[in-house]
Amino acid sequence: MAYAIIRSGGKQFRVEEGATIRLPLMNKDAGDKVELEALVVESADGVKIGTPLVEGARIAATVVDHGRGEKLIVFKKKRRKQYKRTQGHREDKGRRGKFISVYPADAAAAAVPDATSAVAV
Numbered sequence: 001m002a003y004a005i006i007r008s009g010g011k012q013f014r015v016e017e018g019a020t021i022r023l024p025l026m027n028k029d030a031g032d033k034v035e036l037e038a039l040v041v042e043s044a045d046g047v048k049i050g051t052p053l054v055e056g057a058r059i060a061a062t063v064v065d066h067g068r069g070e071k072l073i074v075f076k077k078k079r080r081k082q083y084k085r086t087q088g089h090r091e092d093k094g095r096r097g098k099f100i101s102v103y104p105a106d107a108a109a110a111a112v113p114d115a116t117s118a119v120a121v
Contacts (some may be wrong), residue, residue, distance in 0.1 A: 005040040006059050015099045025092045028063045061097040070094040
């Protein structure tokens, strides 16, 4: 099973073909196709590590939906000083991406499958 490590929003994710993961927020709409940067690609030939990116490797994904993370509570307190502060926020966790293709560098010339074949989860 081929996998790749991609970079999106300053974070790294391990992806496989057909996997659905939550990525940081991108300016894309649901159903749009995205190409992501590959840092490491593993295939039948072995592992290829980029410096920093793997040349010729293409990772195609389809945006499935938008979402937000769970609510986080930030609570500050200083004992014996009558100081308490509560603040909450929700991060835009971005969109789930359904990865429709993971192409290693030697198979980069192959055609990218149609993005409409991805199914929302």
